[in-house]
Amino acid sequence: MSKFPRTLFQKIWDAHVVAEQPGAPAILYIDLHLVHEVTSPQAFSVLRERGLKVRCPDRTVATMDHSIPTRGGYEAADEMGRLQLRLLESNAKEHGVRLYGLNSVERGIVHVIGPEQGFTQPGMTIVCGDSHTSTHGAFGALGFGIGTSEVGHVLATQCLLQRKARTCEVRVDGRLQPGVTAKDIILALLAKIGVGGGTGHVFEYTGEAIRSLDMEGRMTICNMSIEGGARAGMIAPDEKTFAFVAGREFAPKGAAWDKALANWRTLPTDEGATYDRTVTLDASTLEPMVTFGTNPGQGVSINAPLPLPSSLSDPAERAGLEKSLAYMKLEGGKPLLGQKVDVVFLGSCTNSRLVDLRAAADMLRGRKVAQGVRMMVVPGSQSVKNAAEAEGLDKVFKEAGADWREAGCSMCIAMNGDQLAPGELAVSTSNRNFEGRQGKGGRTVLASPLTAAAAAITGCVTDPRTIGPNTPVVLGEKEVAS
Amino acid sequence: MSAPQFTSLTARAVLLPITDVDTDQIIPARFLKVTDKQGLGKNLFCDWRYNDDGSPKTDFVLNRPESQGAEILVAGHNFGCGSSREHAPWALVGWGLRAVVSTMFADIFRNNSLKNGFVPVTVEPALHAALLAALAQEPNMPVTVDLGGEEASVSWPGQAPVAFPIDPFARDCLLRGVDELGYIQAHEAQVKAYEAARA
Numbered sequence: 185m186s187k188f189p190r191t192l193f194q195k196i197w198d199a200h201v202v203a204e205q206p207g208a209p210a211i212l213y214i215d216l217h218l219v220h221e222v223t224s225p226q227a228f229s230v231l232r233e234r235g236l237k238v239r240c241p242d243r244t245v246a247t248m249d250h251s252i253p254t255r256g257g258y259e260a261a262d263e264m265g266r267l268q269l270r271l272l273e274s275n276a277k278e279h280g281v282r283l284y285g286l287n288s289v290e291r292g293i294v295h296v297i298g299p300e301q302g303f304t305q306p307g308m309t310i311v312c313g314d315s316h317t318s319t320h321g322a323f324g325a326l327g328f329g330i331g332t333s334e335v336g337h338v339l340a341t342q343c344l345l346q347r348k349a350r351t352c353e354v355r356v357d358g359r360l361q362p363g364v365t366a367k368d369i370i371l372a373l374l375a376k377i378g379v380g381g382g383t384g385h386v387f388e389y390t391g392e393a394i395r396s397l398d399m400e401g402r403m404t405i406c407n408m409s410i411e412g413g414a415r416a417g418m419i420a421p422d423e424k425t426f427a428f429v430a431g432r433e434f435a436p437k438g439a440a441w442d443k444a445l446a447n448w449r450t451l452p453t454d455e456g457a458t459y460d461r462t463v464t465l466d467a468s469t470l471e472p473m474v475t476f477g478t479n480p481g482q483g484v485s486i487n488a489p490l491p492l493p494s495s496l497s498d499p500a501e502r503a504g505l506e507k508s509l510a511y512m513k514l515e516g517g518k519p520l521l522g523q524k525v526d527v528v529f530l531g532s533c534t535n536s537r538l539v540d541l542r543a544a545a546d547m548l549r550g551r552k553v554a555q556g557v558r559m560m561v562v563p564g565s566q567s568v569k570n571a572a573e574a575e576g577l578d579k580v581f582k583e584a585g586a587d588w589r590e591a592g593c594s595m596c597i598a599m600n601g602d603q604l605a606p607g608e609l610a611v612s613t614s615n616r617n618f619e620g621r622q623g624k625g626g627r628t629v630l631a632s633p634l635t636a637a638a639a640a641i642t643g644c645v646t647d648p649r650t651i652g653p654n655t656p657v658v659l660g661e662k663e664v665a666s
Numbered sequence: 667m668s669a670p671q672f673t674s675l676t677a678r679a680v681l682l683p684i685t686d687v688d689t690d691q692i693i694p695a696r697f698l699k700v701t702d703k704q705g706l707g708k709n710l711f712c713d714w715r716y717n718d719d720g721s722p723k724t725d726f727v728l729n730r731p732e733s734q735g736a737e738i739l740v741a742g743h744n745f746g747c748g749s750s751r752e753h754a755p756w757a758l759v760g761w762g763l764r765a766v767v768s769t770m771f772a773d774i775f776r777n778n779s780l781k782n783g784f785v786p787v788t789v790e791p792a793l794h795a796a797l798l799a800a801l802a803q804e805p806n807m808p809v810t811v812d813l814g815g816e817e818a819s820v821s822w823p824g825q826a827p828v829a830f831p832i833d834p835f836a837r838d839c840l841l842r843g844v845d846e847l848g849y850i851q852a853h854e855a856q857v858k859a860y861e862a863a864r865a
Contacts, residue, residue: 202853202856202857202860203853203856207834207835208835208849209833209835211850211853211856211857213857213860213861222698222699222751223698223750223751225700225701225702226701226702226703226752229701229702230847234847250695250698251699262699264699264700265699267699267701268699268701271701313750313752314750315748315749315750329750329774330750330774330777331750331751331752331774331777331778331781332752332753332778333752333778333781333782333846333847334777336847337846337847340847340850341847341850341851341854341857342857343850343853343857344850345835347833349773379686379744379747380686380743380744380747380770380772383744383770383772383773384773410748411748413744413747413772413773415773479686479688479747481686500683500685500742500743501685503684504684504685504686504742507684597695598695598696599695599696599699606718616688616690616748616749618688618748619690619691619713620690620691620694620713621690621695624694624696624713
């Protein structure tokens with residue numbers, strides 16, 4: 185044990201350095217490697233070319249999520265997608281890697297099933313060829329996205345060459361007001377620091393607002409750390425974390441659990457440890473957030489006017505804002521409120537867990553999706569789907585007129601055929617509003633599940649706090665509406 | 667197994683000084699269904715580069731006749747943000763580019779680029795502005811990116827070499843064509859010892 189106070193990040197880093205030669209990056213040991221179909225084929229090819237095997241199949245978990253169909257069945261959108269899925273099947277089989285394949289009843293988005301199955305645990309180093317690996321930081325793990333070359337490194341050696349990132353505390357004080365959620369915290373942070381504001385840093389989220397969030401909300405926040413350019417986002421584990429992990433299929437059991445728990449309790453940042461930077465937010469003043477532009481940092485409070493390009497003095501920033509507004513066909517100076525919506529997408533590794541579906545269903549119960557609006561609900565995993573159906577949430581969505589789908593990344597990345605038509609505007613609970621992200625020419629407004637549900641009901645961008653309460657419905661013995 | 671090498675490059679540049687260019691623009695997700703690294707160059711910046719009917723947009727910089735043969739991209743701040751897809755540097759390299767100059771790169775994109783012999787050159791805003799101004803005057807001006815000197819540097823006619831920061835290990839790997847995977851594999855004994863100590 186070091187006698188100097190250390191941050192959560194520093195403790196996990198120190199515990200995973202295998203070797204560090206002068207002038208070279210550290211060789212960092214990776215506890216869990218998550219693999220999906222899109223960023224792994226070329227990495228497995230490198231293994232094949234060099235006659236290597238996956239070094240630790242028991243630390244490697246594969247899933248199919250990006251290009252799988254959400255209408256059920258096995259047909260990917262096209263032949264290349266099918267080939268990619270088949271290739272992951274054969275690679276996993278050849279190397280003895282556990283695969284949550286198309287016919288798995290527990291398959292789902294990689295960042296949903298990792299925690300759900302108990303693979304994700306505090307104190308771990310977790311990587312995946314996917315930038316949203318930052319999600320797993322919600323458990324007090326160091327999770328970050330890597331490229332395909334690095335996927336190959338980890339498959340072959342279980343290690344990665346890494347330079348230590350700087351740390352940034354993101355302290356979120358106060359309590360959220362009703363109708364304001366974890367998604368609004370992260371969108372507000374991104375609006376404050378911009379999409380490059382966290383570059384070179386690992387975020388640690390602290391403060392009352394973070395502590396009072398459930399694990400799902402914490403995952404939503406850590407998930408979008410990458411949208412601020414941060415290498416990772418982390419939250420110190422606490423009783424909520426341990427309660428979430430306990431009993432899951434791949435969580436430690438018995439004496440191993442006790443030993444793990446004792447270790448996990450030592451992870452939170454020590455009193456007196458310092459960060460390279462600190463950013464603060466006051467959760468009590470936040471309102472529901474929406475993005476208006478073509479990066480996740482271009483967000484405003486739902487009632488606020490969009491910024492005017494003429495208000496920016498930096499020519500590059502002004503040109504960027506003009507380009508974004510032109511793509512989105514929106515005008516500066518006016519709020520987004522009331523903007524007509526074509527599509528509502530509830531899903532993605534950011535907001536597709538049971539609590540997200542419940543929040544939207546509670547608002548939609550007994551109501552209808554507005555005429556002319558297409559709403560898609562895509563659970564983050566088949567386990568989420570089954571749990572939601574056990575509560576009757578699928579019926580709520582279907583009766584409202586929404587499309588209830590199988591698990592997958594779906595319209596967040598639009599690789600599987602689920603996509604916007606050119607010009608369509610979506611309110612989406614996903615994480616990226618880049619040009620064409622949800623389909624070429626499509627326009628994305630990022631928002632919380634509540635704001636998405638409100639848009640579905642009214643057919644336009646709507647403050648969810650203006651949607652009145654609905655009547656609680658009792659299903660079986662469990663009251664599921666608030 | 668040979669790794670990409672890079673010592674010095676003197677080449678013409680193409681300008682795309684737009685801030686926060688994300689990897690979804692560099693190579694849209696629908697082109698990520700490939701199982702190798704080939705052929706991505708033709709879809710580099712696809713949605714900015716082609717009309718809906720597939721014809722090239724004549725005013726987009728990569729489509730201009732004078733851009734052909736250029737090997738250095740001068741990009742805007744925070745280039746390569748967003749998705750971790752290594753397909754982004756694969757597509758840039760596939761088009762024929764070998765280096766990119768900006769005031770800041772996204773972390774994952776920078777790492778991915780270095781592993782593909784595609785050199786991210788980070789410069790101060792004033793130098794970036796000077797480069798853009800010089801290229802506006804003289805679009806065919808050659809720009810030099812050199813990793814082989816005392817320090818890695820960038821220069822052009824009228825601009826003496828200016829050092830730019832690059833991970834010394836990555837630079838050494840590029841200069842010598844050393845493969846990072848081989849480097850990690852050479853530490854297998856330490857990895858085993860680490861695992862044994864933790865068990």
